[in-house]
Amino acid sequence: MKFTMLPRTFAQMFKKPFTNKFPAKYAPASVTGFLKAVGEGKAKMIPPVETPPNFRGKIQYDKESCIGCKLCIKVCPTGAIEFKPEDKKIKIYLARCCFCSQCNDICPKDSLSMSNEFLLADTDKYSKDLIVE
Numbered sequence: 001m002k003f004t005m006l007p008r009t010f011a012q013m014f015k016k017p018f019t020n021k022f023p024a025k026y027a028p029a030s031v032t033g034f035l036k037a038v039g040e041g042k043a044k045m046i047p048p049v050e051t052p053p054n055f056r057g058k059i060q061y062d063k064e065s066c067i068g069c070k071l072c073i074k075v076c077p078t079g080a081i082e083f084k085p086e087d088k089k090i091k092i093y094l095a096r097c098c099f100c101s102q103c104n105d106i107c108p109k110d111s112l113s114m115s116n117e118f119l120l121a122d123t124d125k126y127s128k129d130l131i132v133e
Contacts (some may be wrong), residue, residue: 051116056099058117059092061132066090066111072103092132095125 037043051057068088073081080096081103083089092103104112122130 006010012111030078051118054102054114055116057116058094058115058120059097059103059132060115061092061114062113063133065109067109069108071106072099072107072112075102075106076077077102089133093125094120094130094132095122 034043035045038045059082066089068083068090070083070090073083078096078098080093080098081102082091084091084095099114101114104110104114119132124130
């Protein structure tokens with residue numbers, strides 16, 4: 001009785017996955033064409049579900065109102081925020097961010113806010129889409 005799942009486990013190891021790979025480059029041509037049109041602004045993507053109020057999506061950064069106080073860096077539990085001393089501004093790496101919103105809460109000038117954008121998957125964690133400056 002101890003090893004009743006063993007045959008099923010071995011069978012699953014040699015089957016094809018039932019799901020599609022997420023990054024769009026693996027999708028069929030009809031889907032990638034649509035996503036390209038969305039990127040160019042020719043089409044609009046409607047999210048599959050409406051985001052609830054106070055949803056914590058991609059961080060938005062208002063560079064002009066930021067005073068460079070570094071409070072957001074001190075409260076970030078993952079170290080996703082980096083200070084750029086030459087500009088006295090910050091850089092946020094979304095691949096490291098856990099979307100806890102502590103940086104938004106502590107910002108005295110409300111330079112940081114959470115958007116409704118949640119489709120952030122990418123194969124490169126340093127892509128321009130995953131870095132907020």
